[in-house]
Amino acid sequence: MKTAFAFAAMLAATPVLSSGVACAAESGAPLHFVLIPKTVHPWFDKAMTGAKAAGDMITKATGRPVEIEYRAPQTADVSSQNDIIERAVATHPDGLILDLLDEKGNRAAMDEAADQKIPMTVFDSLPPEGMDITAVGADxxxxxxxxxxxxxxxxxxxxxxxxxxxxxxxxxxxxxxxxxxxxxxxxxxxxxxxxxxxxxxxxxxxxxxxxxxxxxxxxxxxxxxxxxxxxxxxxxxxxxxxxxxxxxxxxxxxxxxxxxxxxxxxxxxxxSRPEMQGYWAVISAWQKAMGQKTPKYIDTGIDILTSKTL
CATH class of the missing domain: 3.40.50.2300 (Response regulator)
Structure with missing residues (x-):
């Protein structure tokens, strides 16, 4: 996590790509990201822990408040998830962080976000074909x-x-x-x-x-x-x-x-290291909100847990 802090702090100093984004960045207004997982689940609680750590790091490095709103479907239902995505889009957040239930079924809601130029990052998932979205997760x-x-x-x-x-x-x-x-x-x-x-x-x-x-x-x-x-x-x-x-x-x-x-x-x-996935999903969303290009994929790696390693 120290390495992540140093890397992200370095990115914070990187010039943004457009004057409009620069003005927004300099305003000091809170950044608002919405994290939408597959469903209510303890795995996503761990991912949210990492997401909050990233938000805290960004605030410490830049002085800018970061709000990460957690909106989870009660069950793993595509229509419910799409409804949450659409309602989040209506609030015009600085970014959406999504774990997709169905890359085809989620496509229309994601296209709506893209049409409104809302940056998106997916984690623990893969983006729909043809969408230029950073994916964070294990292989x-x-x-x-x-x-x-x-x-x-x-x-x-x-x-x-x-x-x-x-x-x-x-x-x-x-x-x-x-x-x-x-x-x-x-x-x-x-x-x-x-x-x-x-x-x-x-x-x-x-x-x-x-x-x-x-x-x-x-x-x-x-x-x-x-x-x-x-x-x-x-x-x-x-x-x-x-x-x-x-x-x-x-x-x-x-x-x-x-x-x-x-x-x-x-x-x-x-x-698949959920805390790390949540962390780097927020870092990627933040960089997109600042107008930066982000990687196609961020591989967070895999741990093998046994009675000897626990």
Whole structure:
């Protein structure tokens, strides 16, 4: 974070590209960004922690107040998210920070923001094709591949496995699932026998995992595509008395996921660093608000969490 501070402070001193933006920057008026995640979820609470840290850094470096407004859909529903985006656009913020539920389904609302020249950054996601928007996040295919390879090695590269899909329209969830399936397809003695859909709900993931394990008593392992899935899977494994019998490699660093690793229910988790994603999403949004060009992609990296590293 010290490196991030130094880098962002350096950017603060960079001249802006237009006199209009320069006047706005010199006015000292508060900067207003709206962060819109997929849904209400503890993963996004961690991202918001990083976002607030970035806002505090900008204020310290420039003297300009930064307000980061958090608007989350109650459920992972595209129409609800679009409604929130449209209402945010109507307030003319200095930038929108979005985690997309559906890159095609969200496109019209994002086009409206672009028409009004409101800068946008996406995090934990990928932008719609053809839109010049910085994306902040981990390499989602690499993350899914890492989880699937760990599971394959845990089960001796043989047996029946299952995947919890998350939100099927979400670009990051879909990409992880595709790459997990490619890993399992490499091993002739492994077979994906079921895919659940939890729509980023721990409760739904738990119910689906329980039903899938009842339907497939020979199941040997699980991977997931979102942060809710592995928590629900772990709960189902524990409640079904299958700890140690059914292996799990999770995703991300929710407190419940960490506890499942400590308890030996899950072997590990591939974490996409939500705090860092929130931080750099705000930095990118700030730079766009100042008229600066920003990178196409900011890769925040992946942590492998195990009982030895926690």
């Amino acid at each position: 989602f295919c690499e993350q899914g591949t890492m989880a699937a390879e760990r599971l394959a090695n845990l089960v001796g590269k043989k047996g029946e496995v299952a995947i919890m899909m998350g939100v099927p329209t979400a670009p990051n969830h879909t990409l992880r699932a595709e790459c997990e399936k490619k890993v399992f397809a490499k091993y002739p003695d492994m077979k994906v026998v079921a895919t659940g859909i939890d729509n980023d709900s721990i409760e739904t993931a738990q119910k689906q995992a329980s039903a899938i394990m009842q339907a497939h008593p020979d199941l040997v392992g699980w991977v997931a595509c979102d942060a809710s899935g592995p928590v629900g899977i772990g709960q189902a494994i524990r409640e079904g008395g299958k700890t140690g019998k059914v292996k799990e490699v999770g995703l991300d660093n929710l407190n419940d996921m960490i506890q499942l690793i400590k308890d030996g229910v899950a072997e590990s988790s591939a974490s």
